[in-house]
Structures are given as C-alpha cells and as structure tokens.
Amino acid sequence: MSELVLSTINADEIQHTSEFDALIIIADDFSKVTSSQVLAHIQQSQLIDQRIGKQVVTLICDHAPGKRLILAPTGCLSRDYDDVRRFFDAAKLAINEAKLAGSIAPVLHVISDGLDAKFAYAKSVAYLGVEQALWQPLEAREFHGESISPIKKLALVDASEEQIRQLSALAKGQTAARDLCGTEPERMSPPNFANYCVGLFTGTNIETEVIADTDVIDQQYPMLSTVARASYAVERHHPRVVKMTYVPEGEITKTLLIVGKGLVYDTGGADLKVGGAMAGMSRDKGGAASVAGLMKSIAQYQPKGVKVVAMLAVVRNSIGSDCFVPDEIVTSRAGVRVRIGNTDAEGRLAMGDLLHELKDVAKHEINPQLFTVATLTGHAARAMGPYTALVENGPALAKRLSATFAQQGDLWADGSEVSRSRREDYDFIRPRTLADDVMSSNSAPSAITARGHQFPMAFLAIASGLDKHGLDSELPLPYIHVDIAGSGVEGGDWQNGKPTAASLTSFFTTYCL
The missing domain is CATH 3.40.630.10 (Zn peptidases)
Known part of the structure; x- marks a missing residue:
C-alpha cells in the first residue's frame, strides 16, 4: 500500500479543483456549511432523503469535486460523554464510503467552529481516523500490492502547513506501529521485528x-x-x-x-x-x-x-x-x-x-x-x-x-x-x-x-x-x-x-x- 499523500486546500478552492474527486464533509450540523451552493444542495436533498444528518450518505452534486458529496454526521456533541472520537469515527465511516463510491483523491472538510475546547483538534483527529480505516495488514499489502488501497491522496481543508507536518509524522509512526503489532508471528518473529x-x-x-x-x-x-x-x-x-x-x-x-x-x-x-x-x-x-x-x-x-x-x-x-x-x-x-x-x-x-x-x-x-x-x-x-x-x-x-x-x-x-x-x-x-x-x-x-x-x-x-x-x-x-x-x-x-x-x-x- 503506497503512503497516503496529505496536502491542504483552501475552502474557496474546493469547487474548482480538478485534482480531487470527492468532498467529504464531517459536521454535527450541516447547516454550518459555508458554501451557499453546497448548502442549498444539501437542503434540497434533505426534502427527499431523511438519512441526511443521521448516517453517512453520498450525493451527486455538481458543486463537489468529481460530483461526489459525502456527508458524515458526528451525531450529538453536547452531552457530558461526547468527545472528539465522534469525529474520528465519522471519518472512518466516511472514507470507507468514499472508497465504495470510487474516489481515489477526496477532500476532507471538518466543520468544528464554535464547538467546545475539547474538540480543538477535531480536524487532525478526523484525519487520523481516515488513516486508521485505510490501514491494511503488512502481509496483505505484500500479497496484493498497490491495488489494495485505491485512495492515494487526500486534501485537508484549511489545514496549516504545520498541521500537515505533524499529521504526516504521526501517520508514519502509526502505520509502523500497526505493521509491527498486526503482523503474524513468523513474518514478525523477533529477528524480523528487529530488522x-x-x-x-x-x-x-x-x-x-x-x-x-x-x-x-x-x-x-x-x-x-x-x-x-x-x-x-x-x-x-x-x-x-x-x-x-x-x-x-x-x-x-x-x-x-x-x-x-x-x-x-x-x-x-x-x-x-x-x-x-x-x-x-x-x-x-x-x-x-x-x-x-x-x-x-x-x-x-x-x-x-x-x-x-x-x-x-x-x-x-x-x-x-x-x-x-x-x-x-x-x-x-x-x-x-x-x-x-x-x-x-x-x-x-x-x-x-x-x-x-x-x-x-x-x-x-x-x-x-x-x-x-x-x-x-x-x-x-x-x-x-x-x-x-x-x-x-x-x-x-x-x-x-x-x-x-x-x-x-x-x-x-x-x-x-x-x-x-x-x-x-x-x-x-x-x-x-x-x-x-x-x-x-x-x-x-x-x-x-x-x-x-x-x-x-x-x-x-x-x-x-x-x-x-x-x-x-x-x-x-x-x-x-x-x-x-x-x-x-x-x-x-x-x-x-x-x-x-x-x-x-x-x-x-x-x-x-
């Protein structure tokens, strides 16, 4: 499995990009979407699709890259026991939906403005959820090769260059940790583990x-x-x-x-x-x-x-x-x-x-x-x-x-x-x-x-x-x-x-x- 290439993109550039082929929006309330055209499309779709806001859905949308708009609700975030894992879990579901929809280069837009301080790193956490969902065992990657994961790159909306650097470092480490932990005992025998x-x-x-x-x-x-x-x-x-x-x-x-x-x-x-x-x-x-x-x-x-x-x-x-x-x-x-x-x-x-x-x-x-x-x-x-x-x-x-x-x-x-x-x-x-x-x-x-x-x-x-x-x-x-x-x-x-x-x-x- 090739490494997922992470980059950043400005929110106002999403509609005009040809480099990416899907828009994933993660939010507790999709009325917070700032693009008037995308918001209008969501509101129009809600009239005939009651799943929106309740589960992950894919919509055909002319204003999204590749005409794929994937909406992933976090669910309620206001209760005592709600925490940032709502974004992590929503991202895992969303990236799997993107794969099923045929995306190979999605844009990830995490909307967390105005939320409690415990959601301060929601954008970064959502990306880590994507990486968790996409990981496949080392033995599987060695057998299947590059075809095992169709998604090759991802853009994180309005992320800073420092965030990209932090997340890229974290993702590399997490991949190594999952490989070492998740590989069968002969492939990762003590000598092989050390190597x-x-x-x-x-x-x-x-x-x-x-x-x-x-x-x-x-x-x-x-x-x-x-x-x-x-x-x-x-x-x-x-x-x-x-x-x-x-x-x-x-x-x-x-x-x-x-x-x-x-x-x-x-x-x-x-x-x-x-x-x-x-x-x-x-x-x-x-x-x-x-x-x-x-x-x-x-x-x-x-x-x-x-x-x-x-x-x-x-x-x-x-x-x-x-x-x-x-x-x-x-x-x-x-x-x-x-x-x-x-x-x-x-x-x-x-x-x-x-x-x-x-x-x-x-x-x-x-x-x-x-x-x-x-x-x-x-x-x-x-x-x-x-x-x-x-x-x-x-x-x-x-x-x-x-x-x-x-x-x-x-x-x-x-x-x-x-x-x-x-x-x-x-x-x-x-x-x-x-x-x-x-x-x-x-x-x-x-x-x-x-x-x-x-x-x-x-x-x-x-x-x-x-x-x-x-x-x-x-x-x-x-x-x-x-x-x-x-x-x-x-x-x-x-x-x-x-x-x-x-x-x-x-x-x-x-x-x-």
Whole structure:
C-alpha cells in the first residue's frame, strides 16, 4: 500500500479543483456549511432523503469535486460523554464510503467552529481516523500490492502547513506501529521485528542498536532470557533487544526513557493459554510496536527539546522442554531475586531488566521520565475497557504527569484512565520466604485478580530497582506504567481487530508538539 499523500486546500478552492474527486464533509450540523451552493444542495436533498444528518450518505452534486458529496454526521456533541472520537469515527465511516463510491483523491472538510475546547483538534483527529480505516495488514499489502488501497491522496481543508507536518509524522509512526503489532508471528518473529525497526530508521538521525547474541542477553537481561529460554531451540525465534536513541538539535529540556513489551507470540509458556485464549497473541507485541512507531514519528518530525531513549524487549514465550516454570527463582539485572508465580505473566519479566538499564541512564539525564508500554494484563482491558491504563509512581504523581498525558489523549482521541499505585500492590507481591525478594505474580489470571493491572507496576519498580527512587529518595525518578491491553486493538478483538497504535498519539502530542 503506497503512503497516503496529505496536502491542504483552501475552502474557496474546493469547487474548482480538478485534482480531487470527492468532498467529504464531517459536521454535527450541516447547516454550518459555508458554501451557499453546497448548502442549498444539501437542503434540497434533505426534502427527499431523511438519512441526511443521521448516517453517512453520498450525493451527486455538481458543486463537489468529481460530483461526489459525502456527508458524515458526528451525531450529538453536547452531552457530558461526547468527545472528539465522534469525529474520528465519522471519518472512518466516511472514507470507507468514499472508497465504495470510487474516489481515489477526496477532500476532507471538518466543520468544528464554535464547538467546545475539547474538540480543538477535531480536524487532525478526523484525519487520523481516515488513516486508521485505510490501514491494511503488512502481509496483505505484500500479497496484493498497490491495488489494495485505491485512495492515494487526500486534501485537508484549511489545514496549516504545520498541521500537515505533524499529521504526516504521526501517520508514519502509526502505520509502523500497526505493521509491527498486526503482523503474524513468523513474518514478525523477533529477528524480523528487529530488522523492520532497523529499516524504519535507516537514513534518519535515530541511532539504532540490535542485541542478538543470546550469551549477551543471558548475561545482561536474565529475566528476558528466562522468558526466551524455550525459544532458543528454534533459531528464527531467538530474542532481540532493540535500542533506539533520538537526540534533538539544541538544548535538551526533558528526557523520555521508554521500554516496550514485544512478545511476538505468547503461548503462556508452561501456564499454557487454553480454550482458544491463545488466538491473537501475536499482537502481544503492541507495546513495543507503539514505542517503535513513536520513534518513527519523532524521526520524521524532529521535535526540539526532548531526548528519547527507547528499548524494546522482543521475545517469544514458547512452550517446550526448556521452558521456565512457576516456583523458579530468577535473579534480575538489578540483583533482585524473583520468584515466578505464573509463566503467563512474562511481559513484566521481559521488560524489567531493560527498565533497570534505563533507570541507570536516567540518573545522568536532564529531567528524566521513565515509561513501560505493554499489552500487559487482561485486567486493564476488563477494568478500563477501550482506554489505556496509566499507573504512576510517587514522583510522577507529584508532577501530575499521568493527568497531563491523559488530558492530552482526550483531545486527540487516544484516551487513558489514571490509576494510583497503592501499598496493597506492594504487599501483594511481597516475598513469602527468605529465598526470594519479590513474587512476579499470583497464579490466577489478572482479569479476576483484584488490582490486577496495578500491582505489576509495583513488581516492575522492585525488580528494576526503581523503588529506590521514590519521593523519599535523594534522586526521585518519575515512572509511569502504560498498559494498552484494552486499547491496543479495535473493539478489544485481539485476534481480528485492527491495531490502534494506542498511546503513540498521546506521547507525541504531550512531549513533541
């Protein structure tokens, strides 16, 4: 699928363009249309078509490019629970209607003047909805070629050049994230995942390093090595650690240090997923996918002031004669003795050593903020539904980092819910014997465990040594665990739903704009 070419067009030029072949109008009320000729046509059509204003419709209109006029209503926007996703959803429906109508180059006109401030980025959000709808899996694009997507370009009415630059960067990152998350486990095995990342940043100023030597992984990342152990029998399944670094030109005012969970397939290990629960587990790499996508957006946009260091734990949790099992005790990179409670709680193990490494890096950086991004728990999906769960430590709470992140996500249709880290979370994973320092998890599924998406953050803090950098320490380090298990695919359908690149937009708009 070729990249959708985005440009801007003035509203008064729409009727006279020959470059485009359809006009999509998204609004809560089509009486707000400023073109008197188009408005008259809509009003005349409403006399015989009661669908207008209630669902997406296509009209033949002499005053629209290609004589195609597509009207996509947002529905009501005035209720307490209405948000900018009304524009995102309307755009998805509209672009699919445009495809069915034969358009290959539509104009997108988003009417949001006079609306509440929560719709300030409606135009940009609508475009992101178009990109979400048009994405097709990497394997499908490789098989079908250019014919898979007829729409090749799109003009956004009255968009600024800076908006076009922002959206183009976001779209590139989101496409990369969807490709990495949504591709089947052999096509995107750990080596292939790492190679895709290297390709993303070839020719950019993102410094990329891939660690492939299993001896090095065993030594430097012992918890990740434990998860990967059963995969060592199959060379094409061998793990990778991917490091990416962006250093901006000029002064650095903040530093993001991000770990992404890249489980290219999660069988559950010895605690095998049964009853059909394994289907869709090729998407358990969604956290690493979103982080890699964020780095792609950053490479494209080149934001000032923010340095970003990202590490991806790319591994397969295989079942086999050498798989790890509950009751094992593994010593983390930080020297913490971890007793395994459930092998299906593997993501926190895979990320923990990388988080320790970035924690040490953070000590020497300017205004550091640490994150883990993962499709980690069924509990996050159960508790938060389609929203990302944010669990923060004391220093992050003191700076209101999660609140800012969630607020920005609301404005850009990438919603989050904020959770607190509590003493019960640390009590839950306390050691039961003198043989170990922390439990990785309980033996039950997270979805039926009280505080099932909160306590893993406490584990990550302890296993990485971040718990020594709370508010009471000499060097407090803000840390937010970002669980996208509920938000990472459309409709919560991990087997068939399109990946959403969850959290990418929130990161980008919070820290890069």
